[in-house]
Amino acid sequence: MSRTWRRARAEGIPDRPPIVPLAIATVGALLFALPLLGLLWRAPWGSAWDVLNTQPARDALRLSLVTSLSATGVAIVLGVPLAWVQARVSYPGKRFVRALTTLPMVLPPVVGGVALLLALGRRGIVGSQLDKVGVNLPFTTGGAIVAETFVAMPFLVLTLEAAFRSSDRRLEDAARTLGAGRFTVFRRVTLPLVAPSLIAGIVLCWARALGEFGATITFAGNLQGTTQTLPLFVYIKLEGSNPDSAIVLSLVLLVISLVVLVALRDRWLTAR
Amino acid sequence: MTLAAKVRIELDGFILDVELTVDPGQTVAIVGPNGAGKTTLLRALAGLRGLSAGRIELDGIVYDDPDAGIYIPPERRPVGVMFQDNLLFPHLTALENVAFGLRARGLSRSDARRRAEDWLRRVGLDGKGRARPRELSGGQAQRVALARALASDPAMLLLDEPLAALDATTRNEVRRDLRRHLTTFAGVRLVITHDPIDAAVLADRVVVLDHGRVAQIGTPAEITTRPRTPWVAELTGTNLFRGTADADGRVALDAGGAIVGADHRTPGPVFAAVHPRSVSLHREKPEGSARNTWPGTVVAVEPVGDRYRISVDATPSVVAEVTQGAVRDVGLKEGTPVWIAIKATEVDVYPA
Numbered sequence: 001m002s003r004t005w006r007r008a009r010a011e012g013i014p015d016r017p018p019i020v021p022l023a024i025a026t027v028g029a030l031l032f033a034l035p036l037l038g039l040l041w042r043a044p045w046g047s048a049w050d051v052l053n054t055q056p057a058r059d060a061l062r063l064s065l066v067t068s069l070s071a072t073g074v075a076i077v078l079g080v081p082l083a084w085v086q087a088r089v090s091y092p093g094k095r096f097v098r099a100l101t102t103l104p105m106v107l108p109p110v111v112g113g114v115a116l117l118l119a120l121g122r123r124g125i126v127g128s129q130l131d132k133v134g135v136n137l138p139f140t141t142g143g144a145i146v147a148e149t150f151v152a153m154p155f156l157v158l159t160l161e162a163a164f165r166s167s168d169r170r171l172e173d174a175a176r177t178l179g180a181g182r183f184t185v186f187r188r189v190t191l192p193l194v195a196p197s198l199i200a201g202i203v204l205c206w207a208r209a210l211g212e213f214g215a216t217i218t219f220a221g222n223l224q225g226t227t228q229t230l231p232l233f234v235y236i237k238l239e240g241s242n243p244d245s246a247i248v249l250s251l252v253l254l255v256i257s258l259v260v261l262v263a264l265r266d267r268w269l270t271a272r
Numbered sequence: 273m274t275l276a277a278k279v280r281i282e283l284d285g286f287i288l289d290v291e292l293t294v295d296p297g298q299t300v301a302i303v304g305p306n307g308a309g310k311t312t313l314l315r316a317l318a319g320l321r322g323l324s325a326g327r328i329e330l331d332g333i334v335y336d337d338p339d340a341g342i343y344i345p346p347e348r349r350p351v352g353v354m355f356q357d358n359l360l361f362p363h364l365t366a367l368e369n370v371a372f373g374l375r376a377r378g379l380s381r382s383d384a385r386r387r388a389e390d391w392l393r394r395v396g397l398d399g400k401g402r403a404r405p406r407e408l409s410g411g412q413a414q415r416v417a418l419a420r421a422l423a424s425d426p427a428m429l430l431l432d433e434p435l436a437a438l439d440a441t442t443r444n445e446v447r448r449d450l451r452r453h454l455t456t457f458a459g460v461r462l463v464i465t466h467d468p469i470d471a472a473v474l475a476d477r478v479v480v481l482d483h484g485r486v487a488q489i490g491t492p493a494e495i496t497t498r499p500r501t502p503w504v505a506e507l508t509g510t511n512l513f514r515g516t517a518d519a520d521g522r523v524a525l526d527a528g529g530a531i532v533g534a535d536h537r538t539p540g541p542v543f544a545a546v547h548p549r550s551v552s553l554h555r556e557k558p559e560g561s562a563r564n565t566w567p568g569t570v571v572a573v574e575p576v577g578d579r580y581r582i583s584v585d586a587t588p589s590v591v592a593e594v595t596q597g598a599v600r601d602v603g604l605k606e607g608t609p610v611w612i613a614i615k616a617t618e619v620d621v622y623p624a
């Protein structure tokens with residue numbers, strides 16, 4: 001049997017190409033490629049800079065950077081301990097908490113926005129209490145940050161939790177016998193060991209926060225300079241008077257996404 | 273700096289119950305099969321797990337005593353641990369690994385660095401400070417781990433299977449090296465191993481653990497010649513002799529008698545190892561080619577699988593493993609006077 005096979009190979013008869021899967025795969029790949037080509041094709045390259053340099057566009061860019069970076073910061077502060085607890089502490093209801101933290105990844109963002117509004121809005125259960133101490137989130141930049149954090153933090157938590165779970169805990173034991181207390185162990189051993197995953201989680205989280213649309217427009221609204229982030233700006237302009245600026249800012253978001261992909265390529269995109 | 277430990281740990285139906293006293297400057301080897309509780313004992317001594325009952329006292333200070341409500345966490349015990357697989361921090365350099373404990377115990381960065389450099393020099397790794405653990409050989413990584421464990425000047429050193437990860441060729445060398453480094457450490461030394469040769473080379477005293485209990489305590493020689501449990505008999509399957517070699521390959525044994533080995537022409541203190549299957553027993557003084565022959569008396573005949581393990585009282589005493597046919601032909605039983613014969617090529621001699 002293997003003789004026959006070897007002879008066929010030796011005579012240079014190649015395997016018949018798998019035509020049907022190849023054809024379907026091509027259509028699938030085009031589904032991703034065509035919209036990007038369309039975007040590049042229609043881009044007003046000549047006037048790109050002028051479009052970027054308008055006040056509303058600059059506001060949207062600045063606001064997007066501020067809110068997405070803030071959301072990432074909040075996600076780090078809250079998400080790193082959350083991921084650690086999920087990976088290392090056993091407590092009743094842990095599976096429920098895991099489901100909760102994963103939910104925003106599958107929940108339609110608009111629903112997330114509605115839920116945030118009902119909880120943190122002026123008349124919401126928590127929002128009404130916050131209102132009494134003068135904190136007001138809906139339709140503010142803070143609200144946009146909360147919306148983005150809600151949607152983006154799961155990417156950080158899940159990535160990091162898996163890393164904590166798979167890192168060698170015996171190294172932490174070793175550190176403790178060398179005189180390191182719990183926090184020193186965490187800072188000098190646990191965290192450095194998961195650094196690649198931490199960075200990947202942060203980048204994914206930030207990219208998701210930057211692209212956030214549904215929860216933001218629902219919970220924080222669409223106020224130029226306050227809550228109108230890049231995706232909102234793109235959507236409004238495309239519907240309205242100036243589709244060119246929508247296209248240019250879409251390109252900006254596309255470039256950022258590509259940079260993220262390139263940065264993470266060693267991790268997930270290595271072709272095998 | 274004596275260690276006095278009464279360790280009782282109960283977990284999922286397994287009970288570890290060990291009493292142990294180790295004097296400073298003494299190396300005690302804990303040997304035993306997998307699941308005997310060796311690593312659990314080490315973790316308890318290091319403070320990585322608490323006792324169910326008992327007491328751990330080192331140098332007059334109590335570190336664990338559940339009845340008195342005392343438990344000192346690992347980071348506050350003067351204990352250095354060399355873990356199985358070394359467990360060097362992969363994200364730190366060799367120097368940073370050694371300096372880790374010093375930094376954690378409050379030394380300034382520069383002081384920690386200086387002392388870590390000093391330690392690397394002491395274990396012969398001068399210039400390797402910047403290497404990451406993955407760039408080090410097994411023997412080098414082990415020396416870094418030893419330096420790291422010793423750097424903060426512990427009162428007790430615990431070694432968990434220090435030689436298990438090494439391949440056979442470097443093993444002898446590293447073992448010898450480790451022995452030399454151990455003798456320079458003045459505190460309590462405890463080595464966990466499953467290898468009887470490691471135990472014999474490294475330890476002054478051997479504690480055999482079986483099913484969470486002490487099965488035997490003794491010097492390595494006692495453990496080798498007079499096993500008291502089937503597992504110990506298995507464990508000490510090798511005849512190991514200490515002695516001094518001359519330039520002709522003749523080894524004068526510390527325990528009396530002499531043995532001729534192959535391939536070793538360097539004079540000095542040596543070990544000679546003989547597998548029991550390489551020992552043949554005869555009624556008359558053998559005339560054949562074997563270079564080592566001496567008389568003795570059979571003291572024990574035990575079946576081991578399809579063979580027999582024969583303990584012969586002689587100078588030196590040996591354990592032989594022979595076929596059923598040989599037992600029948602030679603008529604081996606307790607009290608039988610026999611001649612022991614070992615070919616020089618079957619005697620593995622290596623430096624001590």
